[in-house]
Amino acid sequence: MLRTRQLVSRSFSSVAFPPLPSTPTPPFPGEYPSAKVATEYPGPRSVALGKEMESMQQAAAVHFFVDYTASKGNYIVDVDGNRYLDVYGQIASLPIGYNHPKIHAAIQDPKNLAILSQRPCLGILPPADWSNMLETTLGKTQPPGLSEITTLMCGSCANENAFKAVFIWYQTKSRGGKPPSELDLQSCMHNEAPGSPALSILSFQGGFHGRLLGCLSATHSKAIHKVDIPAMDWPVAPFPKLKYPLDAYAAENAKEEARCLDYVESILKLHNVTKNATSEIAGIVVEPIQAEGGDNHASPSFFRQLRKLAQDYEVAFIVDEVQTGGGSTGKFWAHEHWELDNAPDLVSFSKKMQTGGYYAKPDFRPNETYRIFNTWMGDPAKMIQLQAFVDVLQSDNLLENTKLAGDYLHAGLQKLADQYPGILSNVRGVGTYLAIDFPSPELRDLAVNRLRQVGLQSGGCGDRSLRFRPSLIFQPKHALETLELIDHVCNGLLR
Amino acid sequence: MLRTRQLVSRSFSSVAFPPLPSTPTPPFPGEYPSAKVATEYPGPRSVALGKEMESMQQAAAVHFFVDYTASKGNYIVDVDGNRYLDVYGQIASLPIGYNHPKIHAAIQDPKNLAILSQRPCLGILPPADWSNMLETTLGKTQPPGLSEITTLMCGSCANENAFKAVFIWYQTKSRGGKPPSELDLQSCMHNEAPGSPALSILSFQGGFHGRLLGCLSATHSKAIHKVDIPAMDWPVAPFPKLKYPLDAYAAENAKEEARCLDYVESILKLHNVTKNATSEIAGIVVEPIQAEGGDNHASPSFFRQLRKLAQDYEVAFIVDEVQTGGGSTGKFWAHEHWELDNAPDLVSFSKKMQTGGYYAKPDFRPNETYRIFNTWMGDPAKMIQLQAFVDVLQSDNLLENTKLAGDYLHAGLQKLADQYPGILSNVRGVGTYLAIDFPSPELRDLAVNRLRQVGLQSGGCGDRSLRFRPSLIFQPKHALETLELIDHVCNGLLR
Numbered sequence: 003m004l005r006t007r008q009l010v011s012r013s014f015s016s017v018a019f020p021p022l023p024s025t026p027t028p029p030f031p032g033e034y035p036s037a038k039v040a041t042e043y044p045g046p047r048s049v050a051l052g053k054e055m056e057s058m059q060q061a062a063a064v065h066f067f068v069d070y071t072a073s074k075g076n077y078i079v080d081v082d083g084n085r086y087l088d089v090y091g092q093i094a095s096l097p098i099g100y101n102h103p104k105i106h107a108a109i110q111d112p113k114n115l116a117i118l119s120q121r122p123c124l125g126i127l128p129p130a131d132w133s134n135m136l137e138t139t140l141g142k143t144q145p146p147g148l149s150e151i152t153t154l155m156c157g158s159c160a161n162e163n164a165f166k167a168v169f170i171w172y173q174t175k176s177r178g179g180k181p182p183s184e185l186d187l188q189s190c191m192h193n194e195a196p197g198s199p200a201l202s203i204l205s206f207q208g209g210f211h212g213r214l215l216g217c218l219s220a221t222h223s224k225a226i227h228k229v230d231i232p233a234m235d236w237p238v239a240p241f242p243k244l245k246y247p248l249d250a251y252a253a254e255n256a257k258e259e260a261r262c263l264d265y266v267e268s269i270l271k272l273h274n275v276t277k278n279a280t281s282e283i284a285g286i287v288v289e290p291i292q293a294e295g296g297d298n299h300a301s302p303s304f305f306r307q308l309r310k311l312a313q314d315y316e317v318a319f320i321v322d323e324v325q326t327g328g329g330s331t332g333k334f335w336a337h338e339h340w341e342l343d344n345a346p347d348l349v350s351f352s353k354k355m356q357t358g359g360y361y362a363k364p365d366f367r368p369n370e371t372y373r374i375f376n377t378w379m380g381d382p383a384k385m386i387q388l389q390a391f392v393d394v395l396q397s398d399n400l401l402e403n404t405k406l407a408g409d410y411l412h413a414g415l416q417k418l419a420d421q422y423p424g425i426l427s428n429v430r431g432v433g434t435y436l437a438i439d440f441p442s443p444e445l446r447d448l449a450v451n452r453l454r455q456v457g458l459q460s461g462g463c464g465d466r467s468l469r470f471r472p473s474l475i476f477q478p479k480h481a482l483e484t485l486e487l488i489d490h491v492c493n494g495l496l497r
Numbered sequence: 498m499l500r501t502r503q504l505v506s507r508s509f510s511s512v513a514f515p516p517l518p519s520t521p522t523p524p525f526p527g528e529y530p531s532a533k534v535a536t537e538y539p540g541p542r543s544v545a546l547g548k549e550m551e552s553m554q555q556a557a558a559v560h561f562f563v564d565y566t567a568s569k570g571n572y573i574v575d576v577d578g579n580r581y582l583d584v585y586g587q588i589a590s591l592p593i594g595y596n597h598p599k600i601h602a603a604i605q606d607p608k609n610l611a612i613l614s615q616r617p618c619l620g621i622l623p624p625a626d627w628s629n630m631l632e633t634t635l636g637k638t639q640p641p642g643l644s645e646i647t648t649l650m651c652g653s654c655a656n657e658n659a660f661k662a663v664f665i666w667y668q669t670k671s672r673g674g675k676p677p678s679e680l681d682l683q684s685c686m687h688n689e690a691p692g693s694p695a696l697s698i699l700s701f702q703g704g705f706h707g708r709l710l711g712c713l714s715a716t717h718s719k720a721i722h723k724v725d726i727p728a729m730d731w732p733v734a735p736f737p738k739l740k741y742p743l744d745a746y747a748a749e750n751a752k753e754e755a756r757c758l759d760y761v762e763s764i765l766k767l768h769n770v771t772k773n774a775t776s777e778i779a780g781i782v783v784e785p786i787q788a789e790g791g792d793n794h795a796s797p798s799f800f801r802q803l804r805k806l807a808q809d810y811e812v813a814f815i816v817d818e819v820q821t822g823g824g825s826t827g828k829f830w831a832h833e834h835w836e837l838d839n840a841p842d843l844v845s846f847s848k849k850m851q852t853g854g855y856y857a858k859p860d861f862r863p864n865e866t867y868r869i870f871n872t873w874m875g876d877p878a879k880m881i882q883l884q885a886f887v888d889v890l891q892s893d894n895l896l897e898n899t900k901l902a903g904d905y906l907h908a909g910l911q912k913l914a915d916q917y918p919g920i921l922s923n924v925r926g927v928g929t930y931l932a933i934d935f936p937s938p939e940l941r942d943l944a945v946n947r948l949r950q951v952g953l954q955s956g957g958c959g960d961r962s963l964r965f966r967p968s969l970i971f972q973p974k975h976a977l978e979t980l981e982l983i984d985h986v987c988n989g990l991l992r
Contacts, residue, residue, distance in 0.1 A: 047625075054628040058636070058646045063866040068622050070611035081625045092618045093872045105614045110605075116565035118613065119600045119882070121851060123587045127563050130542075130576045133549040141553070151553045155650040158871060162709045166726055173725035187720035190728070191702070197720070198728035207686070213871055214657045215711025215729070225682035225692070226865060230668035231661055232776070233685070233693035234710070234727060281727070353872060356616060370721060371558040376653060376708055377588045377848060383878065387614070 017421050017489050019414050022478045027403035030075030030475055031103055036483060037077065037087045037457025045082025065454070073100035076473060076480050078459055086459035087483055093461065094293070094325045094471035095353035097391040098400070102475075104390040117382045124153065124379040132382070139388045140359070145335055147345040148361035153380030157324035157352030158212030163374055164348045164360040165216055165285065168318040169201050170368045172284035175316075181370070202234065202281035203320070204269060206241040208295030208464075211287055211322050220287055223295040223464075235280050237273065239266045241292060242300045246428040247416075259304040266308065270315045285318035285347075286311075290336035293325040296464020297437030299430055302340040309342055318366075321346040328354030329395060329474050332405040332433030339432065354391070354474075356384040400474035408433040411470065411481035418485065422492040425449075428467075434481075436470040437463065449491055458487040512916050512984050514909050517973040522898035525570030525970055526598055531978060532572065532582045532952025540577025560949070568595035571968060571975050573954055581954035582978055588956065589788070589820050589966035590848035592886040593895070597970075599885040612877045619648065619874040627877070634883045635854070640830055642840040643856035648875030652819035652847030653707030658869055659843045659855040660711055660780065663813040664696050665863045667779035670811075676865070697729065697776035698815070699764060701736035703790030703959075706782055706817050715782055718790040718959075730775050732768060734761045736787060737795045741923040742911075754799040761803065765810045780813035780842075781806075785831035788820040791959020792932030794925055797835040804837055813861075816841040823849030824890060824969050827900040827928035834927065849886070849969075851879040895969040903928040906965065906976035913980065917987040920944075923962075929976075931965040932958065944986055953982040 044052070048066040055061040072079035076099055078088040088096070098105070108114060122129055129135070140151050152167075154160045173182070182190075182197065190197025205211065205220035212218065213227060219234035221227060242259045245251035266286070273279040288308065292298040312319035326336035328351070333339055337346060348366060352358035357380045368374060394400065412431065415438055419426040428439040440446035446466045453460055463469040472480065539547070543561040550556040567574035571594055573583040583591070593600070603609060617624055624630070635646050647662075649655045668677070677685075677692065685692025700706065700715035707713065708722060714729035716722060737754045740746035761781070768774040783803065787793040807814035821831035823846070828834055832841060843861060847853035852875045863869060889895065907926065910933055914921040923934040935941035941961045948955055958964040967975065 051623075051625065051628060055623065055631075058628065058631050058644065060862055060866060060869075063620050063870070064623060065621050067625050067627070068617065070615065070617060070624050071608070073611070078622070092616065092622065095616060095618065095872055101611060101614055106610060109610060109613045113566070115601060115604060116568070116596060118604045118878075119596055120565065121587065121590060121879075121882075122563065122565065123590065125558050126560050127573070127587065128546075128550065128559060129565050130546065130562050132562065133546060133553065136550075136553050149553065155654065156871060156873060159650065159654065159709065165710070166708075169727065170725045182720075182724045186724050190720055190723040190725075191717050192733060193714055193723075193728035193731055197724045199725065201727045213661075214654065214709045215660070215714075216709060219688055219710075222686050224867075225677075225685055226867060228685040228688075229677045229681050229692045230665045230685075230694065232664065232696045232729060233688035234729070236688055238687060367555055371555060372719075372721060374555075375558070376651060377590055378651060383613075384616075387616075 016493055017417050019417065019482055019485055022482060023406050023410060025403045025406050025477050026399040027475065027477060028398060030099055033075035034077045034085055037085055037487070039084045039086070039455060039457045041082045041084055043451070043455045045080055045084060047081040051081065065459070070100070075099040076476055084457070086454065086457050087480060087487070088459045089470045089472045089476070089484055090459050090461040091471045091473050093353070094330070096473045097328055097354040097356070098394050099473045099475045102390065102394065104394050105387055108386045108390050114386050117386065121378055121381060123377055124382065125375050129382055135382060135385050135389070139385055139392050142392050143334055145337070145345060145349055145361055147363060148349060149364055150362040150367050152359050152362070152374060154358040154360070155378065155380065156358040157350070158214045158217050160324065160350040160352050160358040160360050161211045161217040161287070161322055162214050164320055164350045164362070165203050167348065167362060167366045167368065167374055168203070168285040168320065169199070170373055171318065171366050172201060173199060174369070200281040201284045202236040202273070204237050204239060204266070204283045204286045206239050206288060206292070208241045208292045208298055209287070209289055210292065210294035237269050237279070237283065239269055241298055242304060244299055246430045248299065248301070255301065259300060263304065263307050263311065266311055270311065270317070274315055274317070283317050285320050287320040287322055289322045290326045290339070291431070291435060293469065294463055296467045297430060297469055305337070305340045306342060309344060309346070313344055318347040320348045320350065322350050324350055324352045326435065327351045329401050329404055330433050330435045330471065332401060332408060334401065356387045356391070357381060395474065403477060404433045404474050407476050407478045407481045408436065410478045411484060412436055414481065414485040418488055418492065422496070425492050425495055431470070434470055434472050434476055437467045440466045440468065442466055445495070449495065452491045452494065453487060456487050456490055458484060511988055512912050514912065514977055514980055517977060518901050518905060520898045520901050520972050521894040522970065522972060523893060525594055528570035529572045529580055532580055532982070534579045534581070534950060534952045536577045536579055538946070538950045540575055540579060542576040546576065560954070565595070570594040571971055579952070581949065581952050582975060582982070583954040584965045584967045584971070584979055585954050585956040586966045586968050588848070589825070591968045592823055592849040592851070593889050594968045594970045597885065597889065599889050600882055603881045603885050609881050612881065616873055616876060618872055619877065620870050624877055630877060630880050630884070634880055634887050637887050638829055640832070640840060640844050640856055642858060643844060644859055645857040645862050647854050647857070647869060649853040649855070650873065650875065651853040652845070653709045653712050655819065655845040655847050655853040655855050656706045656712040656782070656817055657709050659815055659845045659857070660698055662843065662857060662861045662863070662869055663698070663780040663815065665868055666813065666861050667696060668694060669864070695776040696779045697731040697768070699732050699734060699761070699778045699781045701734050701783060701787070703736045703787045703793055704782070704784055705787065705789035732764050732774070732778065734764055736793055737799060739794055741925045743794065743796070750796065754795060758799065758802050758806065761806055765806060765812070769810055769812070778812050780815050782815040782817055784817045785821045785834070786926070786930060788964065789958055791962045792925060792964055800832070800835045801837060804839060804841070808839060813842040815843045815845065817845050819845055819847045821930065822846045824896050824899055825928050825930045825966065827896060827903060829896065851882045851886070852876060890969065898972060899928045899969050902971050902973050902976045903931065905973045906979060907931055909976065909980040913983055913987065917991070920987050920990055926965070929965055929967050929971055932962045935961045935963065937961055940990070944990065947986045947989060948982060951982050951985055953979060
């Protein structure tokens, strides 16, 4: 049944939000004035297309089918003509909105035609301008000290290869820099020690590092992602369960963080000093903000101490910035907020960067070729999009905009939490990398659904959280529209 | 030092090759008449660019830097202006040559601009025409009975997710179709049984299924790919070591295949019947022709019996067609040569298909959502290239062409092996999916290098083999040029 929904406007708002700050970022050319939903959610064409898809692949997770040509800037348009303000950004992977004119221009530039027309094997047959392409994209966003750049296919692939680089580094170090022995080479062909060593990556409860078999062993966000799949026998440490707002619970939170750090140290001792465990730990992997696990934060001090533990126990410190990277925290890399003395050893990325990969310190380049390798080693076609992102980031002051829009959204969400104490809680985050909690998974799912009905495309994380992952072109005015739509839905939930 | 090399021409040839058969495939528009190398290999610009790249990433495996705009059809052009006849095809991943006009047209088609400009999350926000896109590409190349299509990022990702689908299927079957228990869900969060079960995939010595941690445990081609990386304790069976030509050694080869099948059955018994092993086998994975491991063949009868063993022991039969798929054996999928009574349970693909993924029987679709899932689930931008490939495959009779060119090349290689018995041996393969052996790794490497010096871009596999993996637009005339260049180099190796 089709029916036209009343548009949400400021007049519906029960909460008074402050005036909009001005942003240095220009408006997105030709962007829609607001969200607009004219059909049921999901719309009839989406439902019909879902049935078609179901004959070939699972379609039950589909939100709706998208008209990617009509989508523009912060607004995603579905096949039924509804447009949604998108604060989910393709699971945090949309850097500068839909159909940015700079990306269009790059795709249509005749000099990029060849790269868009075939996939080069970058490890053996890179294009002429490959070094230049790296320098002007990933070279510009490089965390200090991490001079090695490895491009890969996606976030899981990035983490898994970062783990491999860590294992190779660890074993090479153990051998005093020598290459593998004959016995190493022979035994590994049968998946046996010493060539296939009992090494592990230490990860955290609630952490998410991807779904391939190696990184899935370091993932502990949701059971349904892991169950029935064999796992490496890798250790897991508790991640701090902090109370929000962080300032209000500083002492309590510090105690919780100390507990987790003690636990990490005890695992490191057990595995690498007394060696009373099935594996030796070669590295620690951590997200700056646990995303999939529910937007769990820890303090810069926690991460500084964790980094120091890795250093003291001579294991690699891997920061997984697949979701946090790319500017949405207000700094390009979330770990920049920590002000580390000693940079991470490896930083993995994907999502907004369009290409997967990792940065590393020079020690993590294997001495031998073909050890970190696959057919394609990334995709220069995605570097074209990344180039546009990096250019616009600078020309349009997107980090500054993200701070402004994020602060505005953050303050507004706190106002809403005050207004709806039975519905919203634990407003948290930095930049536009924000989250709120609902009282239960059911109410969160209902809210996400109702928000789509009024034109807000968002996504859940953890058990009962809603996460905000808009593009970097999300401006204060979009934050206001977001707040008004949430206000409207919360109002309805009360009834 | 720059110097102009004499072009190889038929007058240099010491072997008389038969006249060229005609092919139904039209010539590639504007293709170069032949290879032409005018500088040292690698050329001075490639060497300089390699040094630049080395400051950011390992460049030691680079053959040369490529002018992808100037490359055309079967000829790859380097930054020094040299052009090589390419029989390696971007490690078997180039379906219809460089800069095919049909791919250009698709890339430049305004209706594809949006899909080229942002990466959709296909699992939750597919484009409007996604079902149609699947039907007209992967739907057209679907092996009979395998109605499930899952698109993924690359070959490793395809195999790894195929393994995951097998584990989920196996455990669901063990539970009589019920969902995981509370204990399953809790224990898997700590990487512990029963939620993280001790399941394995049985693979073969010499097999290659990728380099991520799960599929690397099923890979046994070269030690340097595996050493220092922790592995799952998965079993490995011997793969037949056949003598070539296969016809001449039929009885001996049949005995060798029987030995390997007996071994497979004994492992299946040990793991799944007497259960006197550390894991239960959930599936068997095999390449139709072991590629990376050295182009090792087995007979259709071997594969039929292997398939039957999988069926008898109720484990999944996974055929890894990442390299063999896409038509170069003269059939679109190499396993079509086997004439199986019961189709494989899963068939993985990537490379020439441009997108990774796997086909599966309907049983291998998990009941729950988000179990086979990642952010992007493939890339519709690559489906644009795949569409052009599938269309041209049919319109230009590429399978027929591949049989003709392959048979011509095969016969010519045998002539060369007869002419140079001390250098070339074991000519083998089907379609253009061919290989030859050299007496030693050193001589193979020298030959690959010398071939580049005269304009043939090829690649090694195994210890001492050279593999042919041209595009499907490789015609008999290109086969002749290939033979002449090999003849020339073999001539030189004798001196």
